[in-house]
Amino acid sequence: MSDLLKIENVSYQYDGKYRALNNVSVSFAEGELVAVLGSNGAGKSTFFLCCNGVLKLQSGKIVYNGVELKGNKKDTFTLRQAVGLVFQDPDSQIIAGTVESEVSFGPLNLELSKEEVEKRVEESLVQMDILRYRDYAPHYLSGGEKKRVSIADILAMQPSIILLDEPTASLDPQNTDALEHILLALNESGITIILSTHDVNFAYRIANRAIVFADGEIIADANVDEVFSQEDTLKKAGLKKPLLYEAFEHIQKAGLCKRSEKKPRTIEEFAWLMGDADALA
């Protein structure tokens, strides 16, 4: 797969003192689902703000679709259109008085025709299953519904890549499940999904690749199974192994597993590996 977005040697300091990113290089291919892991203050949010062009790069470069984006107005516009960013707290993102107007904000900034904006808004609301709330004021929606609005905001801009900053923060298990399905469906439709999270269980279930940040640097970038097998990396990043991953390791060690093709990502896969033939049906 060719690289869709390439970040090369990017560093960023707040107020010229606190180094949030230090010489970060990474690339993302089309259709990937990547989890960015790391403790608080590791640099994940700053990395996302740089990828979207909200923060101007102090050093390094961003290459999108093979073209280096220089940071001028035109290139920043291209980057923001192509790489959508869903903020952690929907209330920081939502500005309009109704759900429909909120979702129309991005497409209108892209100078699209009214008909095209209306079409995109409707499609995004349908995709997020919030069409019935189109005339509602966002402040009367629940946390999960607001999160859907904030994703619809970005979908309506039709980006190739969506960055989600702590998407499961403050969501209940039901809404987390719903979000997981939404993200998998978006990824299947060809959108590259990059999400930052502390929730290793969620990351392990959903992502194929994991990037680990610690002190503004990338300390691991590999397949999720491989990342969670690196004890030193997890310790340095202040992370724990996913519960299913760790439990399966113990079961394997005790020789209780009936099958051992691969480590289970979901509870259904776990049941299948333990011998329940119908679990994946």
Next chain:
Amino acid sequence: MVTGILSMAFVWFLFAGKAPNTILAAACIALGAFFWHFSRHQHDHPLPIDIIAQSSKLNGVNASLKFWTVLASIAICISSKNCYTGIFLMAIAPVIAVYAGGMDFDHYLQILMLPLGFLLLSGLSLLFSVSMTQIEGVASFRALGIWFYATTSSQAMAALVVSRALGAVSCLCILSVTTRMPDIIAVLRRSHCPDAIIDLMYLVYRYIFILMSLHHEMHDAAKSRLGMKDYKTSLRSTGMVYANLLARSYHFAAKNFDAMESRCYDTGIRFLEHSTKITMTQGWVCAVLLAVGAALSLMPL
């Protein structure tokens, strides 16, 4: 209850010397009973005004038509030289909001109660003049060594000012219970109101709810830690809550601006706007309303 007492006092002194005392007393008691009855049935948690506007049957009516009709009605009302236009608008407002809009009469009164209280208080201050010596008027009384007296001219002045103000407030009330704030802001945008003001209106409207919810959470958190146990502590806690609210609002503003920029915000906030067609009936109703208001304003006193 306070509004009830104020309305009884205002009506009594407004018509003192013009109507027999028994009829006046009966009218005041009826008015007091009405407000007392209303205060007993008042909702503990009033519905937010934008929820009422959202569910109003008139929400779908063209916002520009509503906005400009209301603005023209206010202009006619405040330029009127008599009380009739104000009284007419005051009477027609609940008919429009409750009968045509489908809202609860209790909710309508609840919204009107606060401005009504202030207007009646202002009306009473217009009715009375003060003097150190006794002056005969249509009504007078002495309190704290000072004579308060009302004259026929002050009665006329108070009636005119209060009726104008109540008429205008009723018009605004119709607009706010039938039209959502974003629709009103959209009308202002179409009327070429400066972008900076429109942007601020959108953000202020949104932030009222965010900061209110944040304030509520902080207040409850302070309360749960005995921060409101007595007057002195509650003053200190309230100060701290507001200071924190200010800091959080700066943080929110910065985050919000980042989020806007990330969605290609450059100059001016723009949202999708829909404009519903004005039907012949709606146009005629508004025209008749304005014509009646204008005709009444030209009537001699």
